[in-house]
Amino acid sequence: MSDEAGRAGAQTDEERARAYREQVKQLRAVDIASSLMLDLVTIGYQKLGLTLETADLRDLSDARLLIDLLRATLGVVETELDDMQRRDLHSTLAQMQLSFARAVQLAGPPESPAADKPADPPPEEAHATPPPADQPAAQKPAARKTAAKKPAPRKAAAKKPATKKPAQKQRAPREPGEEPPGA
DSSP states (O other): OHHHHHHHHHHHHHHHHHHHHHHHHHOOHHHHHHHHHHHHHHHHHHHHTOSTTTGGGOOHHHHHHHHHHHHHHHHHHGGGSOHHHHHHHHHHHHHHHHHHHHHHHHHOSOHHHHHHHHHSHHHHHHHHSSOGGGHHHHHHHHHHHHHHHTHHHHHHHHHSOGGGOSHHHHHHHHSTTOOOTTO
16 A cells, blocks of 8 residues: 555656646746735835834835835836836835835934944043043044044135135125125
């Protein structure tokens, strides 16, 4: 009996293989792409986390990638789609992009840049509160800020002739068609 069961199993595998080949013959690549795009939309909206049910699934990095994949896939297969499918998918993509922007607003600023920005003010505050021995350290960041701002006036001074330092002469070239008061 075990030989008969093995033969029946082998026939079943052969039958499955034939059925699979027949399905592949009938399957079109655009059908696979359409199925993929549907999955991208479904998962993308969940990753946006805009509803109470999906808020814990929010991952804006994944959502952005899914939207980009949808855009790329649509760009590749849109010539194979009928007009209605093409319009629907473009509309869906636009809605997902708007929803992404809304999700970004709801989420607030990204954590990594926000973490960098608050890291700068605490050292300044720390330098402001210690005894006078730490004051030179507080002046160093101020000097750095001044140094960062100095190139702009140097460029401006380099662009303007030395004779145009008075305020009236500096204003005159900014207003088109007017002569300087002293000219």
